Amino acid sequence: MKIFPAVHYTMGGLWVDYNLQTTVPGCFAAGEANFSDHGANRLGASALMQGLADGYFVLPYTIGDYLADEIRTGPISTETAEFDQAEKDTRARIEKLMNGAGTHSVDYYHKKLGLIMWNKCGMSRNETDLKSAMDEIAELRADFWKNVRVPGSADTKNQELEKAGRVADFLELGELFAKDALDRNESCGGHFREEYQTADGEALRDDVNYAYVSAWEYNENPRDAKLHKEDLVFENVELKTRSYK
Amino acid sequence: MKLTLKIWRQASPEAKGNMVTYPLDGVDGDMSFLEMMDILNEELVNKGEEPVEFDHDCREGICGSCNMMINGQPHGPQKLTTTCQLHMRKFNDGDTITIEPWRAAAFPVIKDLIVDRSSFDRIQQAGAYVSVNTSGNTQDANSIPIEKAKADEAFHSATCIGCGACVAACKNASAMLFTSAKVSQYALLPQGEIEATDRVQNMVRQMDMEGFGNCTNTGACMIECPKGIKLENITRMNSEYLKANI
Known part of the structure; x- marks a missing residue:
């Protein structure tokens, strides 16, 4: 029997407020898709618990509260400049994917990205590798948008096109992922920076400088994403280091 | 190869x-x-x-x-x-x-190989649920005693993943194994009793409306089911259906 470690879950997700609303008004993110419950660590069944808690106990109240103010809004017309713009942008993105130079398959890029992430942004990471990962991903992303090959048509069900849209997102998120790991000069939870460890190889946390949630604001290019720090405030417990020894 | x-x-x-x-x-x-x-x-x-x-x-x-x-x-x-x-x-x-x-x-x-299985979703939606108040005063599910044999049976019925292999294997394209597993999962538990009558009637009605065939007890569904869902579920659904209609 072969046993192999594999990526199973990524910590973090869409920023939401206390009501699970994202930065887009009226757009709520629940469960594994949002960042809110589990911080820097991930234990078994975390995603399940988050999905259940959000779905059973939070959203039934917060969405209702949001909709209460919209009760007299009425149907929203699609004949607006904003709608036209969104439609145009989406069409342009699809067309761009369909009309690449056709050199490499979507899987080719997905695998290349996976290898960079696996080698340089894994559980154990360091400054040199993270910096080069950012450059490699940016280069791969540029190549993807120029040379990706998506067969078939955009007017029928097309799983390659669906996959291309996801890989395009991964190529942005991957670089942001490395940037975030680079910003955090400490080891905590699932983030082990090789530079920050104790003499016997344990994670070395820096609560003075890094007791915050990193919320990154989208800004076209991932390396220009803007950092918003949300302080972690502990009122009833004090921060301690967990030891299994 | x-x-x-x-x-x-x-x-x-x-x-x-x-x-x-x-x-x-x-x-x-x-x-x-x-x-x-x-x-x-x-x-x-x-x-x-x-x-x-x-x-x-x-x-x-x-x-x-x-x-x-x-x-x-x-x-x-x-x-x-x-x-x-x-x-x-x-x-x-x-x-x-x-x-x-x-x-x-x-x-x-x-x-190609992708089929639309939303008919299964609609059968589920017709009754495969229990209504629970989540107002914050929800009763802990574990506080209701359930005998082990029944809990195990219900759990086994609940392992149905809704893939549709039962329908594909059946010469009548019947969805009885799927629907009966979803009915049984609740019929075996006290939490399911409140909506028992409506559940089986609504789910069977939906199953018929979707155009699935009837069961002629061939048993191919059970042989091909990747989760080993048993024919006893169909027997249980039939008896639930009879009970609901008397």
């Missing part, structure tokens, strides 16, 4: 489909069936052809989306196994493998 694949290709729900033959080389026995399909698709994309569309998600046997009729058997030759967990070592070098979508009027083909 060198294989010859005969695969159903159909461009859209309206299009007339046909079987297309693809030779495939370099298949390893340790690959899963879906990984073998991935290899084929990558070859097709690299040649500038359209890949074979098939549904898949978890690839660990619990989501119920990797539905393929393999050599005339839903999910292929291995018992109690979904397509994603079927390995190529079950086949021999030089084999010809026929791959088709589920065939049932209530599962229309969307494209």
Whole structure:
């Protein structure tokens, strides 16, 4: 029997407020898709618990509260400049994917990205590798948008096109992922920076400088994403280091 | 391993489909069936052809989306196994493998091997739930004692992943095994009692409306079910249905 470690879950997700609303008004993110419950660590069944808690106990109240103010809004017309713009942008993105130079398959890029992430942004990471990962991903992303090959048509069900849209997102998120790991000069939870460890190889946390949630604001290019720090405030417990020894 | 694949290709729900033959080389026995399909698709994309569309998600046997009729058997030759967990070592070098979508009027083909199984969702929505107040005063489920044998039975019925292999295996394209598993899961527990009458009536009505056939007790569904859902569920649903209608 072969046993192999594999990526199973990524910590973090869409920023939401206390009501699970994202930065887009009226757009709520629940469960594994949002960042809110589990911080820097991930234990078994975390995603399940988050999905259940959000779905059973939070959203039934917060969405209702949001909709209460919209009760007299009425149907929203699609004949607006904003709608036209969104439609145009989406069409342009699809067309761009369909009309690449056709050199490499979507899987080719997905695998290349996976290898960079696996080698340089894994559980154990360091400054040199993270910096080069950012450059490699940016280069791969540029190549993807120029040379990706998506067969078939955009007017029928097309799983390659669906996959291309996801890989395009991964190529942005991957670089942001490395940037975030680079910003955090400490080891905590699932983030082990090789530079920050104790003499016997344990994670070395820096609560003075890094007791915050990193919320990154989208800004076209991932390396220009803007950092918003949300302080972690502990009122009833004090921060301690967990030891299994 | 060198294989010859005969695969159903159909461009859209309206299009007339046909079987297309693809030779495939370099298949390893340790690959899963879906990984073998991935290899084929990558070859097709690299040649500038359209890949074979098939549904898949978890690839660990619990989501119920990797539905393929393999050599005339839903999910292929291995018992109690979904397509994603079927390995190529079950086949021999030089084999010809026929791959088709589920065939049932209530599962229309969307494209190639992908069928629309939303009829199952509508059967679920017709009654496969219990109403629970989540106002914050919810009673802890564990505070209601349930005898072990019943809890185990209910749990076993609940392991149905809704893949539709039962329908695909049935000569009548009947959805009785699926629907009865969903009915049984609640019929066996005290939490399900309150809505028992409506549940079975509404779910059976929906099942008929979707165009699934009737059960003639052939039992092919149970043989092909990747989760081993038992025929006793159908007996239980029939008795629940009778009870509800008296």
